[in-house]
Amino acid sequence: MPGERIHRHHMDAPLEGGWITILEWRHKVGEHVSEWEVVVDVRTETGVDLELPSIGSGVISEIFALEGTLVAAGSPLCAID
Numbered sequence: 001m002p003g004e005r006i007h008r009h010h011m012d013a014p015l016e017g018g019w020i021t022i023l024e025w026r027h028k029v030g031e032h033v034s035e036w037e038v039v040v041d042v043r044t045e046t047g048v049d050l051e052l053p054s055i056g057s058g059v060i061s062e063i064f065a066l067e068g069t070l071v072a073a074g075s076p077l078c079a080i081d
Contacts, residue, residue, distance in 0.1 A: 010076040
């Protein structure tokens, strides 16, 4: 609606460690996610696999890092509107 404010959240890579690898996106652009729902599986540079949850409810509007990509700690991974 005109004048409606859209709240965008950027889901970021964990801040600890230097790099992570995107293993698998569990949702695609356009899909709805709930707060705390696992969105992406990643592997840290020390070989620890993590499930990263959504920081809020909404629709994934953009994915910034494809599967297999090496991403610096703190980098945005996706946008949730």
